Amino acid sequence: MTHPIQLQGQSFQMHFSGALFWVEKSMLLISDVHLGKISHFRKYGAAVPQNAVQQNFEAMTMAIEFFKPTKVVFLGDLFHSSLNKEWELFENWVNTITSEMILVSGNHDIISPLKYEDIHITVISELVLDSFLLTHHPEERDGFFNFSGHIHPAIKLSGLGRQSVRLPCFYKTESQMILPAFGEFTGTYTLEPCDGCEVFALLGDSVLPVPIKEVKKKRSFRKKSI
């Protein structure tokens, strides 16, 4: 279900849903939910199945019930676009949650902060906690470890027999961790592993550290003659 990781002497739990739990602070980080995306598409005449709308709320509830955090911090792109009727569903959902909620706003978050304030969600541009910096866009800042989203990271795994699989992942470098996109119908962007980075893939019901293998360069068949 979860996978533990120590960062700067603090304990964290990566959840298979894509959420990250900060144990000492009892804080749950969720990135890129893109609520309202399905409704947005439908409003513009693209008939994405409506039933999928509920999935985002159910998954958030499940992660919150699992960790019972005092705070929930959304790392941006909570809503995909301008107000639509999914906002009402969101309001109803917020009423069922007792944790305090903060939105670190992202490029998609164009809904007025006042609307969020009405339902007691604080909107800020970034959050600094001890030596941690929480932002939507990945950021390098001296002396800080950065949590971010925005990228929707995924990783490609390869094996013998020309096999390969792409999975959404937590992508950690020395001073950064990029969270996977939490929302349904959001898509991913495949990142290459880098020197000294660690990758944790989401498997649907678990989180798996991905082994990273160094290879020289792509093998290629040389032209053979008979």
Add this chain to the structure above:
Amino acid sequence: MNREELFNIAENWFQEQQWKPFKFQKDTWKAFLQSKNGLLNAPTGSGKTYALWFPIVLNYIKKNPDYKTKHKKGLKAIWITPLRALSQEIKQSAERVTSDLGTQMTVGIRSGDTTTKERVQQKKQMPDLLITTPESLQLLIATKGYDKIFKDCSAIVVDEWHEILGTKRGVQMELALSRIKTISSELRIWGISATIGNLEQARDVLLGPESKALKNSVLIKANINKKITVKSIIPKKMETFPWRGHLGLHLLEDVIPIINNSKTTLLFTNTRSQCEIWFQKILEKHPEYAGEMAMHHGSINKETRVWVENAIRNEGLKAVVCTSSLDLGVDFAPVETVIQIGGPKGVARFLQRAGRSGHQPGKESIIHFLPTHSIELIEASALQKAVKQNTVEDRMPHLNSYDVLLQYLTTLAISNGFYPDEIYKEIKQTFCYQAISDDQWRWLLNFLVMGSQSLQSYDEYKKVEVESDGKFTVTNRGVAMRHRFQIGTIVGDVNLAVKYQKGGYIGSIEEFFISKLNKGDVFTFAGRNLEFIRIKEMTVQVKNSTKKTNKISSWMGSRLTLSAQMSELLRNELYSSSEPLENQSAEIRALAPLFVRQRRESIVPKPSEFLIETFKTRDGYHHLFYPFEGRFVHEAMGSLLGYRISLLSPITFSLAFNDYGFELLSDQLIDIQQVLDNDLFTIDFMLDDLQKSLNATEMARRRFRDVAIISGMVFTGYPKKGIKMKHLQSSSQLLFDVFRDYEPDNLLFQQAFTETFEHQLEEDRLRLSLERIATQDMVWKQCEKATPFSFPLITDRMSREKLSSEKLADRIKKMAALLMKK
């Protein structure tokens, strides 16, 4: 005027040109003037345009005896062409007729190239004769008051119907015709088709099965026998000729004497990138051709293409490297020789290309076949036979394309609006939707209005609305505008315009290629070396570069496959390698060294044998099967067999296919004996297993992309407004997942599977192949290393399919993310 008088007008005109009308031309005139519909089977360059332009004009003369002094305005006829590049040529022949006969008729073109100004003018006053494409015809139906435009239209001619028939543009044509038939009481529908296997069916589809139009119709065959000679270019040293590859550059020098010995030579390549490479390489090796050689493909700008076409006509060029862009239309008298580089994958296409040469009546057409790798010589030999026996393949029409129907209904809704009962009757008359049920129709209407089958709370779905009298319309301007941009069923990768920074259009290129380039990279395009600067608003900005490069622009293009008839010929050619020399063709004899190598590790199968090879390389365990049935059957058989093996124990495959066989590659060894003992090639439960294997592979997923775009569920973006394909790509993939998880019974989702089934996997052919294999002896060769037959398959890295019965968690245990060390 009676018919005789009208005929006299036409025949006088022919006499003035010192021509004589062919019988098929006169037959067509007569049938048309008798108000008949029909299909004319005539090859390019036979005078087919005059077969139908004449009666259209004669019919006007008949109805307007004062035609020389008075002009009765309004649309009289529509000429549909699949390639807008051909419209200019068609317009010229039409104008020649209208003006020589002294009518005041006007001829106009309406296509993607037509300016807004011209469109507006046309809307005010339609030309008498309109030349257009299937998409532009749909766009006409998408304008308010379209019924007035078509009211007095006396004829629709669909040119090159064989090219459109098996595609969704064909379905678009069927739908447009079903509507115009109702609007115009005097309409005649005519198709022009090259020879295909199912000509009768082609007529059914055009006119509607069991329709009144079909009952009042004729099939006219031109019967112009043309002598076609096929010559294979056989490598002088077979020993150094490659086992795989698709470029064919090894034989470049053999092409030179052919070019030198004829006035003008066309070199047909199968892809645009191959075309670019050949052009480049010939000039590199033979700079003396500079100025005498040109390149022609669909992504080069229109001016250059027109220039090349004119230069061919004026005998200004020695050689032109081209793609299917020169397959159709356009008569080029000076072309004496045609060279086909690589397998044409179809006899009809090969014949059509051969027909580009020796255009004058009575002259023979010569086509040289240049193989790109050893085994293609077998294909060359089979082609020779096919041409001799006149074996031509079928073009299979689509059935129940819900995506095209939804697009069409939205089109009707944004123009005049429609009443379902009226339209339902019309579409039931078409070939494509003859079997549609009341339930399916209701489903589609619900989907248009609600985006689902029941009204849900919190839903803001908006597209088509129902007025109080039951009329379906679109009132939202945004919906209408997006739909107009979306009309068209040919779905390709997004094309970006390539321009110099200072301005000057060079051509268009697929986004997939440009996405791999970085600033400063140099690539070859349209015969020039260009440095990539940036992408700005769907335009690729470049500047000339003198740097050398190995990056050559490439296009994905569609994959082609061998037809059933071609596959059979191919097998027979292969089998002949075991026969005495005198029974072998020159090509097969030339392949002797390859067969020797093949026999060292394995065998060359006889008619009674089915060959299976297994061996291991550092890529994993290779299992190769050789049915020689063409790519599509192999895709089906490979998936079927892979699926059945995966039931024995958890396993994951990577599958590769070509026209000769297929490969199952795995990290585990398959016990072939077990495959044979369990009778995994059986026909029992074939359909069921095939269906399940479809779920295990990604084929339907790829089909779904087109369905999602055509039905308007994925928006492709406004031209030149910078909404990129990347966004669309991922969303049609995402959409597939969401449908699979939340709405698997959606008809459009289902369509992706049915289409894969009917158009890709060719279920019927698979059944026949399995029946044939059941009569063969299985020969399993455990080889030490790769054989010549296996080589093209095991080295295919691009177009592989996946199939797995292992748990994801178990698969991942054996995998790693790769970190590339520089």
